[in-house]
Amino acid sequence: MAQRERYGVDAPGVVAAMLALGAVLAAAAWPVAAGLSSLAGTTVGVLAAVVLGCYALSFWVATGWMVIGSFWGKRRAWNRLLDAAGLCGGERVLEVGPGRGQVLTVAARRLTTGRAVGVDVWRAKDQAGNGPQALVDNLTAAGVAGRVDVVTGDMRRLPFPSGSFDLALACLAVHNLPAADQAVALTEILRVLAPGGRLILLDFRRTDHFAAVLRESGARDVVRGRRRWFNYPPVRVVTAAKGPDGTSAENLDGRSRPAASSPGIDARHAGDRGRSLVE
Ligand SMILES: C[S@@+](CC[C@H](N)C(=O)[O-])C[C@H]1O[C@@H](n2cnc3c(N)ncnc32)[C@H](O)[C@@H]1O
Known part of the structure; x- marks a missing residue:
């Protein structure tokens, strides 16, 4: 069978770190929101969850962008x-x-x-x-x-x-x-x-x-x-x-x-x- 060209993602360490950071932020959103809700009210808790979620999403979008650019x-x-x-x-x-x-x-x-x-x-x-x-x-x-x-x-x-x-x-x-x-x-x-x-x-x-x-x-x-x-x-x-x-x-x-x-x-x-x- 004919061999296929196989390329690799650029800066794989950075890509992995950004994926992991996004996952950590997303995982932290719920406990942080729950903790802040009980301390400072539901609005503050929800806002914190939204901010963390947005950061997580931006890391994942940037990662996908890097992969698309590389390939x-x-x-x-x-x-x-x-x-x-x-x-x-x-x-x-x-x-x-x-x-x-x-x-x-x-x-x-x-x-x-x-x-x-x-x-x-x-x-x-x-x-x-x-x-x-x-x-x-x-x-x-x-x-x-x-x-x-x-x-x-x-x-x-x-x-x-x-x-x-x-x-x-x-x-x-x-x-x-x-x-x-x-x-x-x-x-x-x-x-x-x-x-x-x-x-x-x-x-x-x-x-x-x-x-x-x-x-x-x-x-x-x-x-x-x-x-x-x-x-x-x-x-x-x-x-x-x-x-x-x-x-x-x-x-x-x-x-x-x-x-x-x-x-x-x-x-x-x-x-x-x-x-x-x-x-
Ligand atoms: C991000 S990769 C880009 C590879 C390729 N140009 C591409 O766009 O698919 C950067 C490349 O530069 C090479 N590189 C880094 N320092 C170098 C040096 N001092 N001399 C020659 N190549 C080097 C790396 O080994 C790697 O292959």
Whole structure:
């Protein structure tokens, strides 16, 4: 029987804690209401029960939202982002922190002659069931294993020569680093991009800082998009390009004229589509 792709929920510890907290609050509502009713009257007791119930419900809603984002929202968002990126299929693509490969499979499906690499340290606390074998299994199930390399490595010290990639992706990965190391990872990602290469980063925290670091590091056309609500917490997309030396910036968002692209990147295609990558 054909293998199926199997992905894991992000931040499983947080999901479990929020579910448990919701359960504790819901369980506490009745005894707290009964106790307060006898001490301060029925109205106070009922109000306390309603407040606790609302908190419990909000934890459960947020948990469901996280699960939906992990399994469905993310895939849909990246399909749209990579459609808008207008890949020609020959790119060399890097994803830092691919985990079990929700995003890497979406990218690899768009490649023909190109290749993708996923580099990760496989932290189980960041994604349930994380590991290189889980990624290989999903790539195999998606039928793209032949065009993807799976590498164990740290995004702060990428084991690739400078200028190795045309497109770098980071989905809910950079925020996992200590704040002081996030800039290190971003400059490292820029280092391994070829001139004209592009970065698409999606995250829920410190995206303003990421955009600032990219600008300070010399990236071109750095754009931080609007808040997107398919995930909890809501996320933003940051896009940037490594400018082709001495020429105008790469077109990333369909608003400016595309400059010469790096080998393997079809900048003309991206420009022709005229679609905004970050809205
Ligand atoms: C929340 S998961 C997201 C996985 C995947 N990008 C996705 O969206 O499905 C974050 C990933 O970042 C990885 N990660 C954390 N620190 C890393 C580091 N220093 N270098 C490379 N990967 C790292 C984790 O192991 C995990 O796979």
